[in-house]
Amino acid sequence: MLKEYDVIVVGAGPAGSMAARYAAAKGVSVLMLEKDRDVGYPVRCGEAVSATRIAPFIDPDEKYIASHINKFSLIFPNGTEVTVPLEENGYILERRIFDYELAKLAANEGAEILTRAYVNGLLFDGGKVSGVKFEYRGEPHEVKAKVVIAADGVESRVGRWAGLKTHIDFRDMECCVQITASGINVNSNTCYFYFGKDYAPNGYFWIFPKGNNTANIGLGVGGMIGKKKSALSFLIDFMEKNYPNASILTQIAGGVPCTPTLKKITAPGIMLVGDAARQVNPLSGGGISSGMIGGSVAGEIAAESVKQKSPDLVLTYDKAWHERQGKKHIVYNKIKNAIYNFSDDKFNNIAESADNLPDNKKSLGNVFKAALIHNPSILIDVAKVFVIK
Amino acid sequence: MLMIEILPDKCDFCGCCVGICPEDAIELKEAEIRIIEELCTNCVKCVWSCPIEVLKFNRNGVKVNLDA
Numbered sequence: 222m223l224k225e226y227d228v229i230v231v232g233a234g235p236a237g238s239m240a241a242r243y244a245a246a247k248g249v250s251v252l253m254l255e256k257d258r259d260v261g262y263p264v265r266c267g268e269a270v271s272a273t274r275i276a277p278f279i280d281p282d283e284k285y286i287a288s289h290i291n292k293f294s295l296i297f298p299n300g301t302e303v304t305v306p307l308e309e310n311g312y313i314l315e316r317r318i319f320d321y322e323l324a325k326l327a328a329n330e331g332a333e334i335l336t337r338a339y340v341n342g343l344l345f346d347g348g349k350v351s352g353v354k355f356e357y358r359g360e361p362h363e364v365k366a367k368v369v370i371a372a373d374g375v376e377s378r379v380g381r382w383a384g385l386k387t388h389i390d391f392r393d394m395e396c397c398v399q400i401t402a403s404g405i406n407v408n409s410n411t412c413y414f415y416f417g418k419d420y421a422p423n424g425y426f427w428i429f430p431k432g433n434n435t436a437n438i439g440l441g442v443g444g445m446i447g448k449k450k451s452a453l454s455f456l457i458d459f460m461e462k463n464y465p466n467a468s469i470l471t472q473i474a475g476g477v478p479c480t481p482t483l484k485k486i487t488a489p490g491i492m493l494v495g496d497a498a499r500q501v502n503p504l505s506g507g508g509i510s511s512g513m514i515g516g517s518v519a520g521e522i523a524a525e526s527v528k529q530k531s532p533d534l535v536l537t538y539d540k541a542w543h544e545r546q547g548k549k550h551i552v553y554n555k556i557k558n559a560i561y562n563f564s565d566d567k568f569n570n571i572a573e574s575a576d577n578l579p580d581n582k583k584s585l586g587n588v589f590k591a592a593l594i595h596n597p598s599i600l601i602d603v604a605k606v607f608v609i610k
Numbered sequence: 611m612l613m614i615e616i617l618p619d620k621c622d623f624c625g626c627c628v629g630i631c632p633e634d635a636i637e638l639k640e641a642e643i644r645i646i647e648e649l650c651t652n653c654v655k656c657v658w659s660c661p662i663e664v665l666k667f668n669r670n671g672v673k674v675n676l677d678a
Contacts, residue, residue, distance in 0.1 A: 337640070339639050375626060376628035381634050387629075388629065444655070444659045445658075447658050448658040451660065451661060451662065451663045453661060473624070474622040474660075474662045475622075475625075475626060
């Protein structure tokens with residue numbers, strides 16, 4: 222470990238590893254600090270991702286792909302199940318291997334990585350972030366950096382220490398719980414989504430197959446719901462009703478910040494990426510690929526800022542992210558706010574319209590159109606998605 | 611007086627409450643979590659948001675174990 226690095230990344234999830242890799246690839250010195258003992262574990266994720274969106278960053282490899290997805294099955298409150306083929310295929314990942322591979326790619330570019338390194342404060346130099354304080358092997362350390370990239374996940378404390386308002390309104394947090402269970406007889410190429418107040422009000426319930434009759438089964442509910450009934454209670458109800466004898470291999474909890482990205486994800490000497498910046502797609506709750514995009518953009522800008530000796534360059538990341546992805550998330554968030562408030566009756570109406578589509582017309586787009594018929598006010602927001610695409 | 615209690619045996623250390631806390635009053639290491647009494651305002655948003663019912667509100671106050 223050096224006394225000073227060009228770039229320090231806090232957190233070794235997908236966003237952090239991408240930031241470290243893209244910075245290191247430009248020839249600057251990089252240190253990435255992970256608080257847990259293993260990169261990639263514990264997993265806090267449904268593990269579904271679009272194949273095309275991660276393709277620019279990592280070659281497909283069966284060792285981190287648990288299953289290949291080409292269908293979505295949507296289950297509505299009255300029990301109607303509508304299955305639609307996907308235009309773009311997806312994967313259910315093995316995140317514990319996937320994250321490890323991403324960190325290895327960062328290391329291959331020259332980034333140094335430490336695990337069990339718990340960052341607990343920032344260093345400042347005249348109002349600019351100039352490094353981090355952390356505990357490692359029971360000892361306190363202080364290491365300087367020209368740029369700090371905070372990839373510390375949903376907690377997002379590092380940004381707060383730099384004066385950014387990162388805490389999230391509890392109503393915008395999807396409070397999630399998930400088990401990986403065996404004895405779940407579902408198609409290994411299909412992601413199942415359940416809607417309605419019995420499954421996951423203000424959110425959705427999912428079954429994502431991982432092959433060999435195992436699956437991730439979980440849900441997220443908005444904080445307003447959690448106030449009355451926890452995510453865990455919904456999961457227990459579902460399992461007792463549907464899979465009372467399933468073997469449970471893991472159980473995890475987690476919060477997914479489902480909002481547009483924070484207005485400011487930079488301050489002098491610091492950039493935020495991934496969940497820490499609230500870069501999750503607020504409609505789907507998916508954060509892997511958007512975090513990877515955020516990390517790659519931030520890493521490159523950080524390296525350029527160091528190489529050009531231009532600290533202000535860091536501040537251009539706000540706009541770069543907004544143009545690349547952030548503006549879409551603003552629209553997705555509006556659609557989310559409309560859909561998450563649908564009543565069971567409205568979902569059932571959509572189910573009826575969608576179920577009546579001829580099989581060769583069943584696509585996510587057409588199901589979405591059916592949803593629009595029942596809530597035309599979303600149309601304006603949807604139009605925006607296509608306009609700004 | 612601190613009125614929020616974390617049941618450590620039930621906690622999954624997921625960080626959901628940390629992200630929500632408006633006061634930055636929750637500290638989470640790998641498998642250690644604590645509420646910083648001086649910062650906590652007992653707003654209970656963390657209690658509402660915990661996915662697995664680990665945080666509890668106790669009107670009579672919570673003893674802070676200084677040995678921990």
